[in-house]
Amino acid sequence: MPKIAKVIVDVPTMQTDRPFDYLIPAVLSDTIQPGMRVWVQFGKGARKVSGMVVAISQHADYAGTLKPILTTLDYAPVLNPELLALSQWLAQTTYAFWITCIQTMLPARLKVDTDKWVHASATASPQTLKLLGAQAELALAELTPQALAPVMKAVQQGELTVEYRAHDRARVKTEDHVVPLLDIADYDQLLTELRKNAKQKAHLLNALMTWVTRAETPAVKQVTQTIPRTQLTQAAKAGWLRLEAREVYRDPYPQLANQALTTALPLTPEQAPVVATVGAAVAAEQAKTFLLEGVTGSGKTEVYLQIIAQALAKGRTALMLVPEIALTPQMVQRVRGRFGAAVAVMHSGLSEGEKFDEWRRIQRGEAQVVVGARSAAFAPLRNIGICIIDEEHESSYKQADAPRYHARDVVLHRAQSAHAPVVLGSATPSLESRARAEKGVYTLLRLPHRINQQPLPQVHLIDMRQAYQQGGRDDFSAPLLAALAKRVSRHEQSVLLLNRRGYSAFVMCRECGYKVMCPNCDISLTLHMDTHSLRCHYCGHEEAIPQTCPSCGSKKIRYYGTGTQKVEASLNQLLPQARVLRMDVDTTRRKGGHAKLLKAFGAHQADILLGTQMIAKGLDFPDVTLVGVINADTGLGLPDFRASERTFQLLTQVAGRAGRADKPGEVLIQTFNPEHYAIRFAQAHDYEGFFYAEMAIRHRGDYPPYYYTLKLTVSHQTETKAAKAIYSLAQQVTAALSPDARVLGPTPGAIARLKNRYFYQMVIKYKHEPNLGAVLTQILDETQSSVKNGFQVAIDPEPQDFI
Numbered sequence: 001m002p003k004i005a006k007v008i009v010d011v012p013t014m015q016t017d018r019p020f021d022y023l024i025p026a027v028l029s030d031t032i033q034p035g036m037r038v039w040v041q042f043g044k045g046a047r048k049v050s051g052m053v054v055a056i057s058q059h060a061d062y063a064g065t066l067k068p069i070l071t072t073l074d075y076a077p078v079l080n081p082e083l084l085a086l087s088q089w090l091a092q093t094t095y096a097f098w099i100t101c102i103q104t105m106l107p108a109r110l111k112v113d114t115d116k117w118v119h120a121s122a123t124a125s126p127q128t129l130k131l132l133g134a135q136a137e138l139a140l141a142e143l144t145p146q147a148l149a150p151v152m153k154a155v156q157q158g159e160l161t162v163e164y165r166a167h168d169r170a171r172v173k174t175e176d177h178v179v180p181l182l183d184i185a186d187y188d189q190l191l192t193e194l195r196k197n198a199k200q201k202a203h204l205l206n207a208l209m210t211w212v213t214r215a216e217t218p219a220v221k222q223v224t225q226t227i228p229r230t231q232l233t234q235a236a237k238a239g240w241l242r243l244e245a246r247e248v249y250r251d252p253y254p255q256l257a258n259q260a261l262t263t264a265l266p267l268t269p270e271q272a273p274v275v276a277t278v279g280a281a282v283a284a285e286q287a288k289t290f291l292l293e294g295v296t297g298s299g300k301t302e303v304y305l306q307i308i309a310q311a312l313a314k315g316r317t318a319l320m321l322v323p324e325i326a327l328t329p330q331m332v333q334r335v336r337g338r339f340g341a342a343v344a345v346m347h348s349g350l351s352e353g354e355k356f357d358e359w360r361r362i363q364r365g366e367a368q369v370v371v372g373a374r375s376a377a378f379a380p381l382r383n384i385g386i387c388i389i390d391e392e393h394e395s396s397y398k399q400a401d402a403p404r405y406h407a408r409d410v411v412l413h414r415a416q417s418a419h420a421p422v423v424l425g426s427a428t429p430s431l432e433s434r435a436r437a438e439k440g441v442y443t444l445l446r447l448p449h450r451i452n453q454q455p456l457p458q459v460h461l462i463d464m465r466q467a468y469q470q471g472g473r474d475d476f477s478a479p480l481l482a483a484l485a486k487r488v489s490r491h492e493q494s495v496l497l498l499n500r501r502g503y504s505a506f507v508m509c510r511e512c513g514y515k516v517m518c519p520n521c522d523i524s525l526t527l528h529m530d531t532h533s534l535r536c537h538y539c540g541h542e543e544a545i546p547q548t549c550p551s552c553g554s555k556k557i558r559y560y561g562t563g564t565q566k567v568e569a570s571l572n573q574l575l576p577q578a579r580v581l582r583m584d585v586d587t588t589r590r591k592g593g594h595a596k597l598l599k600a601f602g603a604h605q606a607d608i609l610l611g612t613q614m615i616a617k618g619l620d621f622p623d624v625t626l627v628g629v630i631n632a633d634t635g636l637g638l639p640d641f642r643a644s645e646r647t648f649q650l651l652t653q654v655a656g657r658a659g660r661a662d663k664p665g666e667v668l669i670q671t672f673n674p675e676h677y678a679i680r681f682a683q684a685h686d687y688e689g690f691f692y693a694e695m696a697i698r699h700r701g702d703y704p705p706y707y708y709t710l711k712l713t714v715s716h717q718t719e720t721k722a723a724k725a726i727y728s729l730a731q732q733v734t735a736a737l738s739p740d741a742r743v744l745g746p747t748p749g750a751i752a753r754l755k756n757r758y759f760y761q762m763v764i765k766y767k768h769e770p771n772l773g774a775v776l777t778q779i780l781d782e783t784q785s786s787v788k789n790g791f792q793v794a795i796d797p798e799p800q801d802f803i
């Protein structure tokens with residue numbers, strides 16, 4: 001009986017979003033397993049594509065003649081059965097292609113690359129043949145734009161044909177090692193036979209004898225510090241030794257490699273019951289979800305570490321998610337410091353090779369603890385015993401592009417099948433999670449006090465409506481400037497937050513109001529002083545800062561808004577005695593830039609750390625006694641029902657950076673809305689108060705957590721086509737919904753045009769709609785056939801942005 005492999009091919013379209021049948025050749029019948037990547041021929045041109053085996057069966061669903069699998073890319077499955085099932089669940093719940101989900105779950109190095117090659121067709125003219133020169137074929141990617149133009153023309157005329165060729169990028173890094181092949185007596189004999197002046201050979205023979213005695217096989221890299229490589233090659237030829245390539249892992253944190261491990265701290269009376277309660281669920285293998293609501297500095301991280309230790313002691317593994325921006329070297333050091341080499345790290349700061357190697361260490365069971373950002377939710381851990389999501393309220397856990405998953409949902413799903421408890425931790429839990437705890441779906445655990453009776457810092461509000469009358473300068477009120485100066489003179493440190501949400505520096509003409517806009521997107525360009533240019537943050541367009549207004553010619557064109565660079569400049573003027581470190585996307589773009597700045601600040605090389613949102617999280621510096629917020633309000637003006645929640649979270653997090661050690665902390669918040677409830681509750685460190693106030697508002701507006709939301713977006717290069725499409729989709733959806741559901745819009749996207757495409761959207765709010773999934777799948781099916789006409793449809797369940 002021939003066996004059939006069900007394969008999801010690497011062709012992300014609706015028509016191909018299902019398993020295809022392939023015959024397993026006899027030679028592969030013992031090796032092929034679900035979760036392996038294979039090469040197959042697919043489609044009209046029988047083009048070679050990669051695919052993923054998702055099942056093996058005796059039965060074919062396809063009645064025609066089956067093609068065989070060409071070969072496998074992997075020796076062992078890269079997705080285990082649990083992850084394979086997860087990929088299918090992910091595709092269903094996020095309305096994404098199955099293959100897209102599979103690729104999201106694998107490191108980039110396991111994604112097959114496709115190159116385009118051209119070769120002559122039968123009709124090629126001598127002129128066209130000349131384009132190929134002496135070669136039989138050309139790789140399109142290697143041609144210069146000038147060379148490409150005539151080639152493309154010949155392709156269009158059918159004189160050259162294009163062939164797609166895929167290749168695997170998984171490459172393992174190896175290091176050569178020296179393996180002695182003889183025994184001591186043999187080497188000794190060779191030594192006596194050497195000519196007197198063969199000093200290098202003598203040195204090598206002596207070294208070989210030492211390695212044999214110690215049973216060592218040293219790395220060539222080390223040996224060549226004293227022995228030339230040519231000696232090793234010659235010795236290998238003579239049969240004295242063998243050079244062996246051994247696989248090595250690229251370690252993203254080599255500086256942490258050989259550190260002594262930290263031991264568990266004695267728990268405080270608040271921490272102990274939390275660890276005991278979760279520990280009991282770990283021991284009982286119960287898939288319970290705990291919400292750990294703990295103020296900043298209450299010792300949540302220590303609690304996580306001790307719970308993880310309990311899971312490891314049971315022989316199980318642990319998954320810990322941290323938001324990208326909180327994955328500071330400080331956090332990695334704390335986890336690696338406790339569990340050493342058992343820890344693998346996964347985040348966007350690693351190189352592709354490092355990511356691949358960390359993934360393989362997990363896959364092989366060599367790392368039992370994973371700490372990582374959003375995508376670590378797919379870490380190939382087996383036998384998971386505990387999952388932790390720190391700062392569970394963070395919107396960065398939601399992926400904005402397909403597959404539009406929320407890492408929290410992925411982890412909860414995995415924990416269910418692994419019978420493992422989940423801890424969601426935060427000082428400011430999301431309304432969704434806190435509401436579930438209120439209903440008893442999650443178990444609420446609290447750490448209401450800081451460690452060692454440290455008080456939470458005093459928070460003062462500064463009313464910016466009066467600041468200028470009272471001697472404020474630029475973006476600084478007089479009290480904030482005075483507080484900063486006081487810290488500098490006392491040799492204490494300050495953290496200054498510039499809230500960038502909904503705000504950026506742009507260039508505008510004071511004469512005629514002209515704003516410099518992106519030519520591709522309906523959005524103003526952002527000023528970058530370091531490169532003296534204007535950039536579009538959406539499409540990457542860049543241009544020079546104009547000296548005169550392109551519209552009216554006036555010289556009074558200048559920048560508005562508060563960029564970090566501008567604040568830094570005014571700070572240097574107003575407080576020349578202060579040393580300022582600026583931390584934003586520009587100063588942390590290079591690999592390790594983030595770590596370097598934090599290290600410098602930790603070593604007191606600066607008095608003030610000035611930065612955007614990225615300084616609000618996870619930093620623990622004992623000498624920071626002042627936190628200043630330059631503009632608390634910018635996010636409040638956004639047309640987003642989460643605006644208050646995000647402002648409250650940000651202010652609470654950043655305030656938590658002050659007074660974490662023995663010196664008390666103080667927080668100054670500059671605001672134009674000192675009466676706003678989000679700011680008032682943040683001032684009082686009152687999460688529970690905020691939660692109930694915000695729940696009442698959400699209830700009145702029919703917003704989450706009372707309703708689910710889903711955003712449907714259509715885009716097209718022609719505006720009228722996009723508009724027409726969204727209205728007909730709105731009708732189709734509305735017809736399928738119950739009267740309880742609400743449809744907002746359709747409206748043009750807040751950025752109506754992006755990368756030369758026009759966007760229209762609608763938002764559906766609903767409680768229980770059994771038909772919604774079916775109608776959305778139908779819409780995807782139908783619009784896929786119109787992709788040729790240039791339509792793109794995106795479905796975003798529980799979107800984080802509504803504009």
Ligand code: ADP
Pocket residue numbers: 265266267268271294295296297298299300301302303451620
């Ligand atoms: P959170 O994650 O809640 O902000 P941390 O885990 O960073 O809090 O703890 C704050 C500080 O308290 C850290 O410096 C940590 O080392 C210390 N700490 C935590 N638990 C204990 C404990 N049981 N005994 C002594 N110090 C502790």
Ligand code: ZN
Pocket residue numbers: 518519520521536537538539540541755
């Ligand atoms: Zn743009």
Ligand code: ZN
Pocket residue numbers: 509510511512513514549550551552553554
């Ligand atoms: Zn002008």
